[in-house]
Amino acid sequence: xxxxxxxxxxxxxxxxxxxxxxxxxxLTLLKQSQPRVRAVVIDGDRGIGKTWLxxxxxxxxxxxxxxxxxxxxxxxxxxxxxxxxxxxxxxANERFVREGEQLKLDEFLEIIIKNLPIELPxxxxxxxxxxxxxxxxxxxxxxxxxxxxxxxxxxxxxLIEQLETHILGNLLTLSNFFVIVTGRxxxxxxxxxxxxxxxxxxLGEFTVDQIKEQLQKFGLSSILSVKDIFDIGQGWPLFxxxxxxxxxxxxALDIAARIFxxxxxxTVRKKIRLYFESLSPLEGFGESEATLMVKTYEKGETLxxxxxxxxxxxxxxxxxxxxxxxxxxxxQNILCRYLQNxxxxxxxxxxxxxxxxxxxxxxxxxxxxxxxxxENRMEAHKKSLSxxxxxxxxxxxxxxxxxxx
Numbered sequence: 001x002x003x004x005x006x007x008x009x010x011x012x013x014x015x016x017x018x019x020x021x022x023x024x025x026x027l028t029l030l031k032q033s034q035p036r037v038r039a040v041v042i043d044g045d046r047g048i049g050k051t052w053l054x055x056x057x058x059x060x061x062x063x064x065x066x067x068x069x070x071x072x073x074x075x076x077x078x079x080x081x082x083x084x085x086x087x088x089x090x091x092a093n094e095r096f097v098r099e100g101e102q103l104k105l106d107e108f109l110e111i112i113i114k115n116l117p118i119e120l121p122x123x124x125x126x127x128x129x130x131x132x133x134x135x136x137x138x139x140x141x142x143x144x145x146x147x148x149x150x151x152x153x154x155x156x157x158x159l160i161e162q163l164e165t166h167i168l169g170n171l172l173t174l175s176n177f178f179v180i181v182t183g184r185x186x187x188x189x190x191x192x193x194x195x196x197x198x199x200x201x202x203l204g205e206f207t208v209d210q211i212k213e214q215l216q217k218f219g220l221s222s223i224l225s226v227k228d229i230f231d232i233g234q235g236w237p238l239f240x241x242x243x244x245x246x247x248x249x250x251x252a253l254d255i256a257a258r259i260f261x262x263x264x265x266x267t268v269r270k271k272i273r274l275y276f277e278s279l280s281p282l283e284g285f286g287e288s289e290a291t292l293m294v295k296t297y298e299k300g301e302t303l304x305x306x307x308x309x310x311x312x313x314x315x316x317x318x319x320x321x322x323x324x325x326x327x328x329x330x331x332q333n334i335l336c337r338y339l340q341n342x343x344x345x346x347x348x349x350x351x352x353x354x355x356x357x358x359x360x361x362x363x364x365x366x367x368x369x370x371x372x373x374x375e376n377r378m379e380a381h382k383k384s385l386s387x388x389x390x391x392x393x394x395x396x397x398x399x400x401x402x403x404x405x
Contacts, residue, residue, distance in 0.1 A: 008241060010087035011055040015217045017210050017237065019053055022201060023061055029199065030066060030144050030178060038172050039198035042182040045328050046263060046317070047238030048203045050182040051075060051085045054150040057180070058094065062146070071146040072112055076103065076155035079263055097155075099265075105162050109133070112147070130170055137177050146178045147171075153183025154263075154316045160188050168192055184328075185316030205235025220244040224252055232256055232337070234330050250341055257338045260331050264315055272315060274298070275308050276327060277343075280335035281350045281384065283377065284324035285309075289357065296353045297346060340388070348388050355381040355393065 009015065022042070029035055044050050058073040071093060075086070078099040086096045095111055097103050109129045113120070118132045137145050147168075152160060171177045172194040179195065190196050206214065208230045214237060215222060215229075222229060222244035232252050233239030239256055246252035261273045278297035279285050285293070287305030290312075294303050309325055312318050318325050327335075339347040355378055361367050362374035385393065 008083050008085070008238065009218065011052055011059070011085050013056065013060045015214075016052060016056050016060070017206065017214055017217070019049070019056075019203065022053065022203065023057070023065075025199065025201070026057065026180065027061070027066055030069070030146070034175055035178075037194070037197060037199055038175070038177065039179045039181070039195050041187075041195075041198045041200045042180070042203060043184065043187070043200065044182070044203040045184050045236070045330050046079075046260060047236040047330070048205070049237045050184070050203060051079070051150050052237070053203065054148050054180070054182055055085060058148060059091070066144075068143045069146060070115070070143065071148065073148045073150065074103070074108065074111075075150040076159065077151035079151070083262065102156070103159060105159070105166060108163065108167065126166060130167055134171060134174065137171065137174050141176055144176050144178065145171075146180060148180045148182075150182045151184075152181045153185050153188055157188060164190065164192055164195070168195065186313075186319060206230075206237055206240070207235065211235065211240050214240045215244060218244075223247060224249065228252070232334070234333060236330055253334070253338045253341050256334045260317060260334065261315075263317070268311070272311060275312050276317070276331065277335055277339060277346075278350065279312075280327060280332050280339065281347070281354055281381065283380065284321070284326045286324055289354075290325075292353065292357060293350060296350055344388060348385065348390060351381045351384045351388070352390075352393070355385065 026040055029037065029040065042050055042053070054073055054075070058071055062069040062071050073094045075094075075096040078097055078101070079085070084096075086094060093111065093115060095103070095107070105126065109126070112133060113129065116133070116136050118136050120132055121128060124132075137143075149160075149163070168179060169192045172179060172192060179198075181195075181198070190198075208226055211230050211233075212226045215226065218241055220241065224232075224243060224246055228249060229240055229243045229252075232249070233243055233256060239259065242255050242259055243252045246255055257273075261269050261276075264272045274297065275290070275294055278293040279290060282289060282293065287309055289305075290308040291303060291305035294308055312325070313320075317331050318327050320326075336347075339350075358374045358377040358381070362371055362378065367374070382393065
């Protein structure tokens with residue numbers, strides 16, 4: 001099937017499905033006279049709606065629901081060459097990084113200072129600029145100043161470190177200055193106490209009713225039922241608009257699988273997706289499993305497990321948990337169903353090799369204390385094979401292991 005791309009709609013307040021609970025938490029914090037906490041961190045996988053929420057706060061909520069707010073929105077990472085959630089027209093107090101751009105600290109300060117009546121001394125240093133902002137914020141104690149950093153975890157961490165060291169650590173000591181951070185994947189290890197002690201929450205998936213409302217607001221009619229869109233997209237808002245254009249469930253799975261990897265540069269997208277498809281049958285993996293499963297999927301090509309894990313980790317679509325890498329749940333769910341539907345023989349081969357891999361570890365005397373773990377993994381792959389029509393594991397063992405060598 002030829003790859004097509006459906007452009008996602010930019011933010012539109014009329015299309016926003018309200019996140020009342022999350023928005024109310026933020027408004028309650030901003031309305032406190034002497035807030036102890038002055039930072040909010042919002043976690044969530046790709047497509048759950050973090051950027052739309054940031055835009056909704058910046059362009060709608062802070063203008064309509066609360067007075068005395070000055071806010072800035074910086075989106076620090078580009079979600080792909082085809083997606084512009086902010087729209088084509090730049091708005092005041094916003095900066096969205098495009099793919100390949102490198103944002104500098106001075107640009108932050110220029111944008112922040114631009115709409116504040118601050119007169120800088122000649123040849124101002126970075127410290128002079130931050131001090132000027134601090135004095136202005138301090139002198140407007142009844143106002144609220146909010147800096148939003150969208151897609152922070154996915155961005156260049158050296159930039160985050162500079163922001164924390166030179167700007168955030170200074171301004172967050174003021175009771176009327178706030179920071180809202182969104183991100184996915186491995187969280188940034190903050191050093192400033194106000195960010196360490198931030199209010200944290202994740203955005204929840206949409207319900208079937210919310211997906212129905214989303215389709216109505218976007219003016220979309222879908223061949224797939226709302227239940228099918230929910231089942232495939234798992235309630236992730238980004239999927240709804242795309243899946244509504246699918247002709248059938250098989251095409252919907254293709255579309256859903258492609259959406260995740262639009263965050264990966266086009267030059268390496270095919271390779272990275274292959275890694276994820278190879279490892280999607282596993283609940284967790286290390287370097288040895290990465291080598292084995294990619295080699296199995298590629299039918300003999302030997303690749304370095306450390307490199308595979310490193311390149312996958314750079315996508316922020318996996319995380320480190322309990323001593324192993326874990327593919328983010330929505331990505332894994334989609335890819336497993338994609339392989340079951342579109343590449344059944346590959347799915348069977350991968351599960352056969354995984355089963356034998358854990359069986360070998362189960363029988364290894366030096367790993368006896370982990371037997372219950374290996375047994376659970378074997379049972380999971382045995383179940384997947386049974387659902388694929390493989391009742392007797394001996395019928396696939398020899399052929400599959402030969403193909404994996």
